[in-house]
Amino acid sequence: MKRIFTAVVTTLALTAPAFGQDVVRVATEGAYPPFNYVDANGELGGFDVDIAKALCAAADLTCELVAQDWDGIIPGLLAERYDMIVASMTMTEERAQVVDFSDKYAQVPQHFVMSDALGASVDASGDGIDALKTALNGKVIGLVAATAAEPYVRDTFGNSVTYRSYQKMEDALQDLVAGRIDAYADGAIPITESFLSTPDGNGFRLAGAALSDPSYFGLGNGIAFRQADDALREKINAALAQIIADGTYAKINDQYFTFNVYGE
Amino acid sequence: MTSLIQYGPLLLQGFAMTLLVSLAAFGVAIVLGLLGAWAKISGGRIARSIAGTYTVVIRGVPELVLILLIYYGLPSVVQNGVRYLGGEAFARFRLDFDPFTAGALTLGLIYGAFATEVFRGALQSVPRGQIEAGRAYGFHGWRLARQIVLPQMLRFAISGLGNVWLVLVKATALISAIQLTELMRTAELGAANTREPFTFYLAAAAMYLAITIASLLALRAAERWAFRGERAVA
């Protein structure tokens, strides 16, 4: 029985490259510009993509980039479809229970975006999260599935608002412009770069304080690995320190941002 | 319109991928359908109950949920099972499907259940007399199946298989959820990048409709060919 089993599995293994880990596969989303996006040729690009390439070069690894929708990105890592996620992932506690994170490599604050008028009513309602709660009471809030903001907003606002769940940021932003949702919470940098700074973003702005509860938003953005994969994680951490020290990080940073995305 | 031209090549690639994955999935579905129909008609009790459960479950659960279930669940279950049974030697075994294979297998598995019912119905439509006549002429086993049962059965199966194919092509739109860059996914990409969703989804709809029309024409020709003998008699 065992021999038959071995034979069958070996055949399977030969037909699919199932063993070994010569190539490190790196997943990113491709719908979070300027961090990661897919262009008109179907190619992946963005800050995360360049950082991933720089890290692989510094760690002397052969890497292969794959695009993966956001709500399946951690399950895909756990299922070993790829070995690490470089997608500006916020290092939240919920995620840290199932994956291990690298050292921080960026800091993307989380914010609500809404119309100028609604933003003004947030400002008028005071400070902090309570101002947002007051102003958004009874409103419709958009969230992208499996983002750091999703559990925080659902837990914080409870039944006082209506939720709409999207697959990717762009869909939610389109619906914000269309007036289908009143507010949307996600990373402030992608919202600014891909929306507020474009003509479509006229009449909209970030409002209220940054969402910063550390138990939901952790301490910055990191690269995710499977929990047993300490060897790869340590290699990448060393590579990260190296590209920061030798100026590669700064060079990539300046291609995409006018400020230091690494944060404090 | 300019955006459509810019994204045209990508959409066409997606269109080609939709056709390819549909064909591959259809192949899988036919194989599973033949196996399922054989199990239901002449299999033993175990084969019958496996085939029965297969069709009941697949027909009772939405395609999207099945796709998500298979995509998120099946590789891990198989992978962990192999590692558990295989011990040390298989500790690093990885069931690794690219999105194309995953999509073709998933859709094939789903539509294999529908093909099972088509083949079962078609097999039962083959007149018993023909099989008995074949036996009387000394045809047995594989020869009986290949030269008498299968050609007859295929005629009755064509229209049902045509329906399975048409539904399958439309269902490929759902496997953009498993990362295959097919037509729907390229349309979503164009819609998001240009903020012209109507333009891109309309273009995608037109391309799916083109596949449907071409398939219906081919199906009609196939039916005419398969029943050419009938008409001569009548």
Next chain:
Amino acid sequence: MNVETMIDAVPRLFDGLGVTLLLAGVTLILGLIFAIPLGVIRARGSRLLSAVIQVYTFCFRGTPLLVQLYLIYYGSGQFRPELEAAGFWWFFRDPWNCAFLGYTLSTTAYTTEIIRGAILAVPRGEIEASIAFGMGPFTRLRLVILPQAFGYALPSYSNEVVFQIQATALVSLITLPDITGIATVLANRTYQHYELYLTAALFYLVLVYAVLLVLKAVEARLTRHRRAH
């Protein structure tokens, strides 16, 4: 397999079941109401009208439902200024309306063709007999053709009901929290996708076969007279 996750999910999934049932129920009823006259025209109406309806049913049956839903939901956003000017935007603004519209258009297309087929299956002799009895076209339709056609249509229509229930699983892709949508939300927090989609699948399985059971009973009642012979 984490059974606890699955049990914990059940009450939440019942919320989703409400959305699924509401959507499937309302659109199936609307679809049937629209499909009966359309099906009659397809089978017995003027050539031109029948052709126009055929273009509609062909387009909706020949393209994926997901594309139709995206066209209506995301596509309408592209024409918001025009729709606002025309006074229609309030309708498209709400995802519920878009879902009702999309699913009704889809099921109406399929049901229309089912009814057409069933009407054409009514034996000519019965129609000729009713003409001989001096029935007008409307009475004939009401008393002879349609009651018979419903009997013929029921097996195909049962399939359509099941397909429509299953098709509602796509509505989470235009933001509404049905069974599948809630399973996804829960999966995204617990990372137990397999368990949650399995629970969702069980919900659909029970729902679909319960509905089929009811439809079988209805079918048995409607076709009593045929078996009696």
